[in-house]
Amino acid sequence: MAKIGIIGSGNVGANTAFFVAEKGITDIYLYDMQEGLSTGKALDMMEAAPIRKYRNRITGVDDLGMMAGAEAVVIAAGAGCSAGSDPEDLMEANWPAVSGIIERIAGIVPECVIIVATEPVDPLVTMISRRFSVPRKRLLGLGGILDAARLKAAISRELSLSAENVTAMVLGRHSRDMVVPMQYARVSGIPLAMLMTEDRIRQLEREASESGSIMAALAECPGTYYTPSAAAADVIDALCMDMKRILPVSTVMAGEYGISGVALSLPCVIGGGGVERALSPELTGPQEKALKKSAKDLEQFLAGVKS
Amino acid sequence: MKKVSVIGAGNVGATAVYYLAEKNIADIVMVDIDGAMAGNKAQDFMHAAAMRSYNVSITGTGDYAAIAGSDAVVVTAGVPRKPGMDRMDLLKTNVAIVRDVSRHIARYAPDAVVIAVTNPLDVIATVILRETGFAVKKVVGMAGALDSTRFRYFIAEKLGVWPGDVMAMVLGGHGDEMVPLKDYTSVGGVPLTMMAGEEAVDEMIQRTRTGGGEIVQYLKTGSAFYAPGASAAKMVEAVIKDEKRLIAASAWLRGEYGYRDIFLGVPVLLGKNGVERIVSIKLTAGEKAALDASAEAVREGIRMLETFYSPGGDN
Numbered sequence: 001m002a003k004i005g006i007i008g009s010g011n012v013g014a015n016t017a018f019f020v021a022e023k024g025i026t027d028i029y030l031y032d033m034q035e036g037l038s039t040g041k042a043l044d045m046m047e048a049a050p051i052r053k054y055r056n057r058i059t060g061v062d063d064l065g066m067m068a069g070a071e072a073v074v075i076a077a078g079a080g081c082s083a084g085s086d087p088e089d090l091m092e093a094n095w096p097a098v099s100g101i102i103e104r105i106a107g108i109v110p111e112c113v114i115i116v117a118t119e120p121v122d123p124l125v126t127m128i129s130r131r132f133s134v135p136r137k138r139l140l141g142l143g144g145i146l147d148a149a150r151l152k153a154a155i156s157r158e159l160s161l162s163a164e165n166v167t168a169m170v171l172g173r174h175s176r177d178m179v180v181p182m183q184y185a186r187v188s189g190i191p192l193a194m195l196m197t198e199d200r201i202r203q204l205e206r207e208a209s210e211s212g213s214i215m216a217a218l219a220e221c222p223g224t225y226y227t228p229s230a231a232a233a234d235v236i237d238a239l240c241m242d243m244k245r246i247l248p249v250s251t252v253m254a255g256e257y258g259i260s261g262v263a264l265s266l267p268c269v270i271g272g273g274g275v276e277r278a279l280s281p282e283l284t285g286p287q288e289k290a291l292k293k294s295a296k297d298l299e300q301f302l303a304g305v306k307s
Numbered sequence: 308m309k310k311v312s313v314i315g316a317g318n319v320g321a322t323a324v325y326y327l328a329e330k331n332i333a334d335i336v337m338v339d340i341d342g343a344m345a346g347n348k349a350q351d352f353m354h355a356a357a358m359r360s361y362n363v364s365i366t367g368t369g370d371y372a373a374i375a376g377s378d379a380v381v382v383t384a385g386v387p388r389k390p391g392m393d394r395m396d397l398l399k400t401n402v403a404i405v406r407d408v409s410r411h412i413a414r415y416a417p418d419a420v421v422i423a424v425t426n427p428l429d430v431i432a433t434v435i436l437r438e439t440g441f442a443v444k445k446v447v448g449m450a451g452a453l454d455s456t457r458f459r460y461f462i463a464e465k466l467g468v469w470p471g472d473v474m475a476m477v478l479g480g481h482g483d484e485m486v487p488l489k490d491y492t493s494v495g496g497v498p499l500t501m502m503a504g505e506e507a508v509d510e511m512i513q514r515t516r517t518g519g520g521e522i523v524q525y526l527k528t529g530s531a532f533y534a535p536g537a538s539a540a541k542m543v544e545a546v547i548k549d550e551k552r553l554i555a556a557s558a559w560l561r562g563e564y565g566y567r568d569i570f571l572g573v574p575v576l577l578g579k580n581g582v583e584r585i586v587s588i589k590l591t592a593g594e595k596a597a598l599d600a601s602a603e604a605v606r607e608g609i610r611m612l613e614t615f616y617s618p619g620g621d622n
Binding site for chain 2: 018019022034036037039040041043044045046047048049050051052053054055060146149150152153156157162163164166224225226227229230231233234
């Protein structure tokens with residue numbers, strides 16, 4: 001059975017293990033800086049195994065060396081998104097932690113795919129790629145996949161139709177500046193424009209961009225974790241089963257829309273090798289402009305980060 | 308669509324909701340004294356609906372009116388024991404919380420089966436029964452399911468077999484007084500006693516007794532919630548799908564096993580009406596003695612309860 005490592009056993013890390021176990025995808029090794037935490041949570045989950053019929057094992061470890069052989073490692077360490085915390089503060093808090101982890105695992109899992117769940121995701125993915133020269137294929141962040149999930153939930157709610165029937169895409173920066181190409185939102189293949197008014201579509205688009213920060217504000221401190229965990233599990237599923245699924249994840253741009261060297265979310269083909277291909281669907285003029293502005297803003301943001 | 312309400316949206320409550328959502332069997336309402344928190348967690352779940360193929364709705368609120376028409380209500384509300392808090396303080400706090408919860412259940416969900424999870428479990432179930440005035444079969448406590456799943460996992464781990472292949476039952480009160488039944492434990496149908504020596508089995512039993520404490524030691528600032536959440540969800544599923552599942556649970560006894568008028572963990576048939584039957588199985592003398600001790604511990608808890616509590620009162 002394949003093996004996945006998760007670094008950080010807080011709500012996002014532990015619930016990712018939990019979702020992966022529910023799907024029976026792969027064995028999981030959970031790590032946390034706080035000694036015992038990952039062991040306790042892994043044991044608690046395994047004690048549910050007789051009821052839930054898990055076919056894989058969840059193991060808590062206090063030694064990163066145990067990650068050896070993992071096909072992918074999820075980075076879920078660091079401070080969560082809390083109300084009022086801006087990306088600058090999060091970056092200042094989380095970049096030292098995340099870069100420290102990448103440095104430590106480089107020798108243990110040199111070929112693994114790195115999945116970044118820690119916020120702010122796009123700046124972190126960009127910095128990891130620059131500092132550690134991780135190839136694009138082996139590095140991705142949970143960005144647009146979360147926003148897309150929330151958008152799908154909103155569309156499903158609005159139309160009272162099963163969320164399973166809804167496809168939608170969110171690109172760009174995982175923040176208020178995300179690009180929401182509603183022309184690609186469909187319900188069982190039917191364009192949204194045939195199912196609801198233009199006004200409602202615009203409103204959903206606005207809601208989608210505000211949703212992440214609303215969630216953080218409501219939850220006060222811990223931010224959200226079920227959706228990020230479900231997203232991480234989806235990516236792990238696609239990786240371990242070599243599914244070639246198209247998922248919007250944060251990837252280092254390589255000329256798409258004329259943007260290079262910064263990480264933004266694009267619909268990517270996720271398979272056994274990691275990010276096997278990035279797609280660049282046609283965007284409207286304003287959408288493409290917004291994407292380019294996000295790239296520029298991100299560069300500016302990164303200029304202020306102490307590497 | 309059937310409906311389940313979970314009172315208390317902390318770790319155990321939210322995890323039970325998660326497991327139930329994954330089963331797609333009922334709409335779910337989460338109620339918490341912090342209604343915004345419950346609402347937010349419900350939203351977070353619904354945002355994952357597209358990825359996890361949920362066909363049910365999950366909502367969260369502070370308003371009990373939302374539980375109207377529930378087929379099952381799970382009570383997880385209460386506080387965990389904090390450092391410096393003695394057993395009596397914990398009991399007083401949680402009884403006050405559960406009394407209030409029970410009255411709301413009686414008012415808004417009079418036809419529901421109530422599954423008690425809050426500790427001290429057997430005493431809390433007594434309060435729920437008295438405050439709701441429900442038929443005794445409608446109130447059941449989650450204890451044996453959790454102790455059993457832990458016991459099964461420890462056996463699986465020790466023997467190197469798949470946890471799903473181990474069947475076991477744990478009776479008695481939840482905690483140190485639990486009574487694991489060795490002779491009724493099997494691995495793929497093979498009696499455990501043929502698979503492991505007495506010493507090894509005793510070791511597994513001992514680990515089961517202290518299973519909750521083991522997790523607390525690791526987590527330091529919290530207690531288990533995955534296995535408790537899964538156990539509560541399993542019981543809800545039995546009720547919602549009318550499975551007539553044979554499971555160990557805390558039920559009000561009226562002479563069964565020789566005990567009267569207490570909640571105690573026994574094998575029950577769990578279905579849409581709650582505890583549809585209490586199943587009598589033969590116990591060894593040692594197991595019966597252990598169950599006696601367990602019943603005495605529950606009675607001791609009830610005596611503590613009665614020093615400050617009377618049904619319908621407001622203390």
